[in-house]
Amino acid sequence: MAVLAHDPVQEAMLQVAEKVQASYEKGTPCGMILAPCAAVGSKLLEQVQSYVSGFEPEVPYQCFYLDASGLLGLVLPGQKLINTHYASLVLKEFVEQQHVLEGQMVVASFPESGELTEHSLSQILQKTLQGKGESRDIHLFMNHGAQQGTITSILIADPDEVSREFVKLRLEINGYKVEEAKDGSEALEKFEKSMPDLVITELNLPILDGYQLIDKINRHVASEGQVIVLTDKQLPKSMDRAFELGASDYVTKPFSISELEWRIKKLSSRLS
Structure with a gap:
């Protein structure tokens, strides 16, 4: 996946793509959570990892924080959307306790949420960045088109x-x-x-x-x-x-x- 870092969003996309692709194997699921958060230092990042791992110790979570865009991220190799959603509830509880959550969290799992592409990662990032300052809810990202019919x-x-x-x-x-x-x-x-x-x-x-x-x-x-x-x-x-x-x-x-x-x-x- 070729991603050029021309602006903050593309720079963030490059960083997220590297984190996800390092854990993503075609044919197996890979979950991802992004949350807009206030400054998260290395100590707090370790606490995030420890807190989330305490609920699912067998899952090899990878936590990261993008300083330029203010996004906290988790990559969950092998996890489907429903398990990733559960992890996001655990993460939300922790970051709210620490008073660092600054908006809507976005949750995805590939391939359930669609194909892992530059475009899908860009959509997820834009959705998370646009959710800053909004309600602290959790949005499940889906990119394979809405259910066919009138009701979407x-x-x-x-x-x-x-x-x-x-x-x-x-x-x-x-x-x-x-x-x-x-x-x-x-x-x-x-x-x-x-x-x-x-x-x-x-x-x-x-x-x-x-x-x-x-x-x-x-x-x-x-x-x-x-x-x-x-x-x-x-x-x-x-x-x-x-x-x-x-x-x-x-x-x-x-x-x-x-x-x-x-x-x-x-x-x-x-x-x-």
């Missing part, structure tokens, strides 16, 4: 962080662009800002409940968004009210993620 972007509204992260991870692995919200007010704000193709919402939402959210989405003058309810509420009257307000589908918890993915594909094909 999804907003998940659920006060349960574990449920949100579980659904978000599975959908992003399948190529969807996913945002999340912890309450109805945040969900409506994000919906109006990014206009996703689909909203998956719990009915039991703080501030603005799921019924109000569905109603406001379907009253939005520019909205063509669809809504799937994913909820603990199993009473027929709850389902009837949701459909009356404009919900496209209704799934009750506990649920199968495979069933939810099938419902999304079914809705997508109906809209296309």
